[in-house]
Amino acid sequence: MAVLSSPSSRSVCWSHSSSPSSSSPPSISSSIGVSDGSRGSKLRIVSGGLTLKGRNRIAREALVSGKTQEAWSGRDGQRKGKKKGGSGGGAAGAMMCSAEGIGRRLERGQVGRAAVAIPERTKVLLMLAVVMCLCNADRVVMSVAVVPLASRYGWSSSFLGIVQSSFLWGYLISSVAGGALADRYGGKRVLACGVAVWSLATFLTPWAANHSTAMLLAVRALFGLAEGVAFPSMSTLLFRWFPCSERASAVGISMAGFHMGNVISFLASPIILSSIGINGAFAFFAALGFVWLSAWTLGITNDPRDSPRISQAELQLIRAGKMDLKMENSQLPPLGYLLSKLPAWSCILANMANNWGYFVLLSWMPVYFKTVYNVNLKQAAWFSAVPWGVMALSGYIAGASSDFMIKSGCSITKVRKLMQSIGFIGPAVSLLCLRYAQTPTAAAVLMTIALSLSSFSQAGYFLNIQDIAPKYAGFLHGITNSAGTLSAIISTIGTGYFVQWLGSFQAFLTLTAALYFGTTVFYNLHATAEQVFF
Known part of the structure; x- marks a missing residue:
């Protein structure tokens, strides 16, 4: 799991597990969840076998543009992994998120179904x-x-x-x-x-x-x-x-x-x-x-x-531009x-x-x-x-x-x-x-x-x-x-x-x-x- 963050309170994260076979179609081998730093955020599940270099490039582009990327197909990622010799040919998936939206999670065997987490x-x-x-x-x-x-x-x-x-x-x-x-x-x-x-x-x-x-x-x-x-x-x-x-x-x-x-x-x-x-x-x-x-x-x-349930991304969005005030017990x-x-x-x-x-x-x-x-x-x-x-x-x-x-x-x-x-x-x-x-x-x-x-x-x-x-x-x-x-x-x-x-x-x-x-x-x-x- 890797997480990238930016001063604009957006965060991009991806989760990856490799399949031992590069010849088989990519599949989700385990549930892909929202990391602690991303709860309450809008996620786009990106399935397929992107290489590490490719994932880092996409993450940087997401941070710079502030836009959530669209999904890549597993077969395209598979071919890219093979061509470049990367280890990502059988990747379970990549996951990216933006603080402005709603959290989603893709479970094993439930491709295309998402559980919504309300901010x-x-x-x-x-x-x-x-x-x-x-x-x-x-x-x-x-x-x-x-x-x-x-x-x-x-x-x-x-x-x-x-x-x-x-x-x-x-x-x-x-x-x-x-x-x-x-x-x-x-x-x-x-x-x-x-x-x-x-x-x-x-x-x-x-x-x-x-x-x-x-x-x-x-x-x-x-x-x-x-x-x-x-x-x-x-x-x-x-x-x-x-x-x-x-x-x-x-x-x-x-x-x-x-x-x-x-x-x-x-x-x-x-x-x-x-x-x-x-x-x-x-x-x-x-x-x-x-x-x-x-x-x-x-x-x-x-x-x-x-709040024990708020994500770090949502908290950063709320706190952006505010003074760091703890107002309880302050003098009127x-x-x-x-x-x-x-x-x-x-x-x-x-x-x-x-x-x-x-x-x-x-x-x-x-x-x-x-x-x-x-x-x-x-x-x-x-x-x-x-x-x-x-x-x-x-x-x-x-x-x-x-x-x-x-x-x-x-x-x-x-x-x-x-x-x-x-x-x-x-x-x-x-x-x-x-x-x-x-x-x-x-x-x-x-x-x-x-x-x-x-x-x-x-x-x-x-x-x-x-x-x-x-x-x-x-x-x-x-x-x-x-x-x-x-x-x-x-x-x-x-x-x-x-x-x-x-x-x-x-x-x-x-x-x-x-x-x-x-x-x-x-x-x-x-x-x-x-x-x-x-």
Whole structure:
């Protein structure tokens, strides 16, 4: 076995065993496996009898070109071995790999069949996408259940806004603490604790509503306290597990899971509510959280360098261009230091504007369709679900487009500003046009446009946090998230009061559009993708 490696994190390896007979056709005499330095990598099995000189030449060409070679036939290799008198005439095979892909293995007697080894960072990403889906689904079940709950307990529109915002009270506190803990102890443990607590709080919500109003608000605040650690933990894990050239796509996929949580919960909750009641709906989503938790604790590590299953090639790809940081137990910077830089404020204000609009639509969309267009709960759920489904797709498109532009040589700062501008100007225009919607279908189309374009913010300020403060990404994300949560509390409660006083949603939607426009200007003036905090 020989392994060649290059600074570009590609590795080329080959495995060879000779057959004693040069006259017989080449055959695979033993299983050909992936070496320890190549797990999780894309392999091309090259059968046949290449000479040692020929194999070395092919390996060098693969490293220089960065492309995986195609297969050579055994008979050609046999003839070359005979002609040159090399010992490779009856070679079992040569095996080459590239770090960017998926591992394969050719077993004895299974020519052409390959076993796929999924890269470890892909497993982390899939688990994050699932938990972000649960994170949002557990929020939305309350947005749907609040309609029958309000009818049962006689809640006014203003009190409805207080109930809807109560989970944000805990969320406000835990975002900064969760980010600091994720940077210090790792996102895996912090996120696991968060999921356990918020799943328990989800299960207890209908019991609390039946017990007393104060108990309901306390349980929802506990729910928010636990969910506040999700985004900072995700930000820390994505920075550690993904190279810069893949990070926007990774965020896009994670956030696609987050937005699909809206779709799943908006569609499933009315069905579950009508089938097994309010208690059953909350119990169902709580159980999913505990199932995810059991898989997360067994299969994921905080840092790729701690993973027992990651290949050296994949680890080199992840670590390329990063500082050699071990961030656990590192000292957090003074809060005043982080708040002294305008690039940090551009991310903070962007998060505030984003959360303002996002939580208005998340919390009030079913109520909006029922109040303005007099549709029933199931119809309102369908109209509410479609925009979030499209948002999941557009978020991935934004991430992939961002990565493509960066790989093509575009300035990272310009890419971040472009994505953020799309993410704010598009929703602002759509919300202003909502006043002209005469049917629920037209309103759903405009909300779909608003939410799908707002997902471009994921490739804007959301990633910008990791650009300017890689060592403190979780902590800074927690600060921006807390500011955004305060903004969401004001907007969620404010919508209820505006509707009660003015009898219309449109005034508040116009205010939201104005905030989008103003923040876009500030972000484009002061944002940068250069590292600011060291």
